[in-house]
Amino acid sequence: MERWGKSRLTEKQMAEFPGDTLFDKIARAVCRAGTLPVKELYEAWETARRIRRKFRGGRVLDLAGGHGLLAHVLILLDDTSKEALVVDAGVPKNAGRLSEAIISEWPRLAGRICYVEASIADVAVFPDDLVASVHACGILTDEVLRLAVKARARVAVLPCCHDLTLSDTGGLTGWVNGPLAVDVMRAAWLRQQGYSVIARTIPDDITPKNRLLMGHPETPV
Ligand SMILES: C[S@@+](CC[C@H](N)C(=O)[O-])C[C@H]1O[C@@H](n2cnc3c(N)ncnc32)[C@H](O)[C@@H]1O
Numbered sequence: 237m238e239r240w241g242k243s244r245l246t247e248k249q250m251a252e253f254p255g256d257t258l259f260d261k262i263a264r265a266v267c268r269a270g271t272l273p274v275k276e277l278y279e280a281w282e283t284a285r286r287i288r289r290k291f292r293g294g295r296v297l298d299l300a301g302g303h304g305l306l307a308h309v310l311i312l313l314d315d316t317s318k319e320a321l322v323v324d325a326g327v328p329k330n331a332g333r334l335s336e337a338i339i340s341e342w343p344r345l346a347g348r349i350c351y352v353e354a355s356i357a358d359v360a361v362f363p364d365d366l367v368a369s370v371h372a373c374g375i376l377t378d379e380v381l382r383l384a385v386k387a388r389a390r391v392a393v394l395p396c397c398h399d400l401t402l403s404d405t406g407g408l409t410g411w412v413n414g415p416l417a418v419d420v421m422r423a424a425w426l427r428q429q430g431y432s433v434i435a436r437t438i439p440d441d442i443t444p445k446n447r448l449l450m451g452h453p454e455t456p457v
Pocket residue numbers: 276279299300301302303304323324325326327354355356357369370371372373376
């Protein structure tokens with residue numbers, strides 16, 4: 237199966253994930269829900285794994301979270317995160333079906349993941365939170381970073397749809413392509429805010445928008 241595939245996973249594809257691994261179990265739940273393309277399954281999984289290698293615990297804020305798979309995977313990978321909020325201006329109608337399919341497999345998640353239909357600007361962020369966002373389009377990623385930094389919270393973003401007129405390219409487009417310039421400037425901005433920066437990628441056969449930018453406030457010396 238191509239990992240970048242955009243067709244929806246359904247019960248017919250369950251046989252593609254026959255194993256006992258956590259990933260295969262999540263994939264089968266996603267197939268049962270029948271709500272997401274294969275690409276989003278792999279994006280959420282690969283992003284969440286990398287986030288959890290660096291950041292443990294804390295309330296998860298999955299901003300511009302859509303169906304909220306990222307929030308579910310982040311909690312499955314680290315049960316010390318007691319709760320998660322999935323915030324989206326337009327929560328997909330079938331998001332609940334995805335959540336129910338995952339919770340029926342892992343009942344300990346029941347009541348711990350809430351969907352909030354709101355702008356991310358309306359969410360209160362606290363220093364212990366883990367702010368995460370996959371493919372918040374264009375300047376929405378900049379807003380996610382600003383909200384996290386304002387609260388001095390840990391942050392992880394996988395940007396997409398870079399807007400070269402509204403985001404800061406730092407005048408670097410003569411050297412590197414525009415989206416890369418924007419992401420480099422985002423990393424530099426995080427550093428200026430007193431954050432340690434961690435730059436990773438997820439495999440590019442899933443998505444070419446694969447740069448994962450993570451940051452956490454530097455501890456005072
Ligand atoms: C490309 S989708 C990404 C969804 C999900 N994170 C994923 O990876 O599948 C971008 C999402 O941002 C949401 N969105 C756009 N503007 C927003 C805002 N100001 N506040 C909250 N969500 C917003 C849209 O409704 C959409 O679900």
